[in-house]
Amino acid sequence: MNELYLMFTIVDRNKTKRFLSLYESCGVNVIFAMLGAGTASSQLLDSFGLERTEKAVLTAAVTDVTWKEIKRGLERRLQIDVPGTGIAFIVPMSSIGGKKVLQYLTESQNYEKGEETVMKETKYELLVLIANQGYSNIIMDAAREQGAGGGTVVHAKGTGAEKAAQFLGVSLAAEKEMVFIVVRSDSKNRIMRAVMDQAGLQSKAKAIAFSLPVSAVAGMRLLESEEEE
Numbered sequence: 001m002n003e004l005y006l007m008f009t010i011v012d013r014n015k016t017k018r019f020l021s022l023y024e025s026c027g028v029n030v031i032f033a034m035l036g037a038g039t040a041s042s043q044l045l046d047s048f049g050l051e052r053t054e055k056a057v058l059t060a061a062v063t064d065v066t067w068k069e070i071k072r073g074l075e076r077r078l079q080i081d082v083p084g085t086g087i088a089f090i091v092p093m094s095s096i097g098g099k100k101v102l103q104y105l106t107e108s109q110n111y112e113k114g115e116e117t118v119m120k121e122t123k124y125e126l127l128v129l130i131a132n133q134g135y136s137n138i139i140m141d142a143a144r145e146q147g148a149g150g151g152t153v154v155h156a157k158g159t160g161a162e163k164a165a166q167f168l169g170v171s172l173a174a175e176k177e178m179v180f181i182v183v184r185s186d187s188k189n190r191i192m193r194a195v196m197d198q199a200g201l202q203s204k205a206k207a208i209a210f211s212l213p214v215s216a217v218a219g220m221r222l223l224e225s226e227e228e229e
Helices: 012-027 041-047 064-076 097-106 137-147 185-199 221-228
Strands: 003-014 031-037 054-063 086-092 124-132 152-159 175-184 208-214
Touching: 003 012, 003 064, 012 031, 012 054, 012 064, 031 175, 054 064, 054 097, 064 086, 086 208, 097 208, 124 137, 124 152, 137 175, 137 185, 137 221, 175 185
Parallel strands: none
Antiparallel strands: 003 054, 003 086, 031 054, 031 152, 124 175, 124 208, 152 175
């Protein structure tokens, strides 16, 4: 049985195509790209042979088997260990918003669903909701109705193989909005269900949802106090 992870890759924007090509060759067909910029000090950049360049942040769902194959490719084909090339890491995923979304994210990776989460006892989780641009308000309204607090919206673009772009009628190349919401684990399922009911694949928003375990938080005391009352 495979475990499922969210893979993050931070790389100079002008090297993005090389990384995308590797990931697609490993069967990763659904990838979301965001724009970023490095913020390290000049002294630190110089010591690692880095430059102040614009970055791309790539995210994709991968199984542990796929990650091992990708890691070999990153080290051997792209020489990721050479300073300034980039960095990639994985975070365990705890749940997915429905079987169709799971198929969409893991298509071509031969994922066998096992237990819901790698880290079961976390008090909080990070909900990640990805939808077509312009529908983040609908997502947040649905989440707040079920007790969620505030969220953060990041603009992104879907990229990947043409096959995945047509999966379930989801246009992968369209501009996307990624919404991040930290929620209590015991409220995660109802919040995710509410969002998928109002903005899921059957709607124009075409939202997909999954969650990541959070080991510790700061800044949620007010929400905890309200729930205790």
